[in-house]
Amino acid sequence: MSSIIKINNVTKRFVKSLDKTAKFINYLGGSYKEEIVHAVDNVSFDVMSGEVVGIVGESGCGKSTLGRMIAGIMPLTQGSIDFKDKHYVGFVNDKYQQDHLIDLKIQMIFQDPFSSLNPRKKVIDIISEAPIHHQLIDKQEKKSFVKDMLNKVGLNIDAMERYPHQFSGGQRQRVGIARALAVSPEVVVCDESVAALDVSIQAQIINLFLDLRKNMNLTYLFISHDMGVIEHIADRIVVMYLGQIVEISTTEQVINQTNHPYTKALLSGVPTLDTKKKIYEPIKGEIPSPLNPPSGCYFHPRCKFASDKCKVEKPVLKQIASNHFSACHLND
């Protein structure tokens, strides 16, 4: 299997620049500093063709930022992303470049089906806008094309002439999926795409994702905070914490031979359908602010195995078994 997307040392920094007062005070000898958030910090991994890669982590770990950069809707600060061995976003000779032809091949499905669709447009226009703009279909074909797409995502044909507010959450998410698939992408980035849905609807949409993958030969990047969902559909799992990858491996290995203490904490924190009175043993503390991350290993203030080394030295992602990488000093 060849890799379809290669993510090379991607970094995203958000800088809050100084306001005029602070600049003026600095001019007079003050020492205001710009605030920098390392949303994604030097992340690299490959996505194979036809694979489902799950990206998990808690809020603020940079998983959505990473997804947005891969989908090409947010520029990188450093690094590059290749699509089928072709540079598609990144820096060449220190100049930022983006190949908009490849943009179409990577589409995104968003979390909130309520705010991601234009409320003033009919479904037929929402779905056909991009393919017509990019001249993938003729204007005359519009109707039959949209009919086809609606069929694929399991919506009725009379949905065509309706507006987004006339649908329920699950149906709206189906419209969002149809819109993403309309330009026949090869990779789909799903950013928490089932998180806002009810339990019984969530199962329907996950099944739709599984069907579409088979029928259209799609590669998914599935971003979620829900270990249960990820475990079910992902082939490989990337675990992120504060902008960095802490563990990456096949789903079986991450679940059964969990290495990193953070992954363990994530897995044990998930409530299961187990009726034995579970005594939760939560990990201590809060997720640190990315504005001011701890020294050494970012997880050390919450980790029960933390040693002195963890406080000083940042662990690097190391191979610990075939296809299993983890960033923890315990493996040394």
Next chain:
Amino acid sequence: MKPILEIKNLKTYFFKKEGAIKAVDDISFHINPGEIVGLVGESGSGKTITGFSILGLIDSPGKIVSGNIRFKDMDLQKISPQQMQDIRGNRIAMIFQDPMMTLNPVLRIQTQMIETVKAHNKNISDQDAYAICRDTLGLVGISSPDERMKAYPHQFSGGMRQRVSIAIALLNKPDLIIADEPTTALDVTIQGQVIFEMQKLCKESGTSLLWVTHDLAVVAGITDRICVMYAGRIIEQGATDKIINDPVHPYTQGLIKSVPSKNKKGEKLHQIDGMVPSMFSLPKGCAFEERCYLRSQQCKHEQPSETKYADGRLFRCLNVDANS
């Protein structure tokens, strides 16, 4: 044991131009002292309105049409607004889903907490009220409570803010806490912490807890009993292990089967087809009829009544044999 809260045939309707919305339609359940009960349902099933009805928080055009809510020896519908005020936040407390919306952003935590204590105990001195608040804050796992008392809500993270609202609910040592999706807005590791804290506090103080949520997995591990709601009705209620391991109602069965961990990895999930019917146009018969695999002609016309199953739990379905 006498239940601390007993609800009988409660009906809360909302009267709109388009007609009456039966948000809560003929539900009955009870909570015993020290018990944790889960109220589970999808959005729009009426679980939050049930919580609001108990506390008398239903506003026009909503109205409690009929039914009985007994708290200890009081009928909550017959008492005066002043008496209700004394119960609300004192004997029965509520925790809401979004801690950002429930805390006042322009007041310090201590102002909001002391206010709650003083509202129900006029004679307490400022120092005593402060001490109670500080101790409760420490109880829910907030470190250095003295400093944190002076902070504003925006200085807390989401999980911390939820702890503050739990602390406020606990201030007057209530007999019953209604927690409406208290962990839904939180991250997984923080959710674990909050569940742990609530479990511990209820056990130590003997407080009863009504845990309202859409997530079966959360309530499976902590509750004694579960009520499952669908379209304004409780369609199944009983002991947690029986409902989770051996559900009888087709809807409960479908819900439990559709949880990813109950399915083989990578294969299609079990799904309940269709969607929740609109509350404006509920069918005459069983609301679940359209999505049900057990449906019969009878279901279209007849509303199933609450039936006792062999092991004592209650369910509403015409096609499940009560004696099997």
